[in-house]
Ligand SMILES: *[C@@H]1O[C@H](CO)[C@@H](O)[C@H](O)[C@H]1NC(C)=O
């Protein structure tokens with residue numbers, strides 16, 4: 001027996017007998033742990049009373065009608081833009097008096113143009129966004145006062161407000177120039193990337209809660225899988241050499257561990273996917289970098305410790321969720337050592353991470369439930385906005401006559417009316 005096999009059997013055995021489940025067959029609540037004294041506490045903050053949001057009323061062609069045309073957008077990974085609108089309309093933080101608003105919200109569904117197979121086509125998004133901004137800046141005085149610095153926009157597309165799904169093109173485009181001063185709420189998060197600007201609020205992708213709940217199994221179920229992953233390792237159509245897709249991290253996992261009994265990894269997506277995550281100790285999520293993956297959300301919901309192999313990633317609500325304590329961060333270059341890294345984590349550390357993951361506030365923060373619930377992702381977004389208050393008057397408000405935005409910057413096609 002190789003040493004790591006022995007270490008890990010020890011780990012598995014200790015997890016099985018460690019009292020997570022009741023040996024007497026009675027379902028006991030899973031032990032959980034609060035993260036006291038660290039940032040985790042702010043997950044339970046109540047944003048009500050800490051900020052006021054004015055929701056612009058736009059013609060229905062910017063939102064309602066777009067959704068009527070394609071209701072699939074409601075189940076899409078990018079559905080946060082729609083649900084956030086719905087949430088704000090009935091939220092107690094909403095104000096009907098723009099003069100007392102701290103933040104302004106523009107409900108334009110820029111990610112709801114889907115192909116037959118459900119992939120979003122963001123080519124018209126910049127024109128639509130520009131059109132919406134032109135409208136609010138001509139009808140209300142608030143945009144011109146700050147050129148957007150007290151406005152926030154939900155841009156859940158792959159590369160946020162760069163509005164392209166190919167990274168090279170997204171980088172070439174950059175963030176839509178008119179959004180330069182605005183606060184962006186987005187799923188895309190990578191440090192030092194042109195599509196993530198300072199001050200953005202990173203959110204989880206929308207994941208259908210009911211579907212996940214339908215697959216919950218008893219929390220007593222032993223975690224008999226050591227490492228679990230389902231997904232592509234190579235992208236043959238776009239990257240036949242296998243070096244670029246997910247920056248090679250997925251290919252490396254496959255080549256190094258495909259025959260390793262501790263690794264339950266495959267491209268096949270089984271019908272027991274959600275149940276398997278509840279039987280696993282570690283889930284590779286995200287693996288290499290993929291902006292649209294709901295895996296991290298699933299890992300948290302199902303209590304599978306996320307092994308984060310994505311250099312420079314910015315995780316959702318990272319100023320409120322202590323990801324370092326919950327997950328395991330592995331550098332992409334260390335993928336070949338993944339087995340040793342994971343098997344040398346002590347059972348105590350694994351158990352602590354599992355207890356933190358079992359904390360309901362952690363799961364709640366990953367979800368956009370209908371209707372909203374305290375502590376959910378909607379509330380975390382508001383908390384994030386509230387923490388930016390009060391606005392720095394010198395930075396946010398322009399002096400009379402001062403202009404910083406260039407309304408004709410960016411690709412010429414984006415200037416066409418929408
Ligand atoms: C805001 O500024 C733009 C461009 O400078 C101008 O066309 C528009 O009329 C202004 N909006 C208001 C409400 O004054």
Ligand SMILES: *[C@@H]1O[C@H](CO)[C@@H](O)[C@H](O)[C@H]1NC(C)=O
Nearest residue numbers: 405406407408409410411412
């Ligand atoms: C605004 O952007 C356009 C297009 O890139 C450029 O030609 C123009 O010089 C810019 N205007 C200013 C004032 O920087």
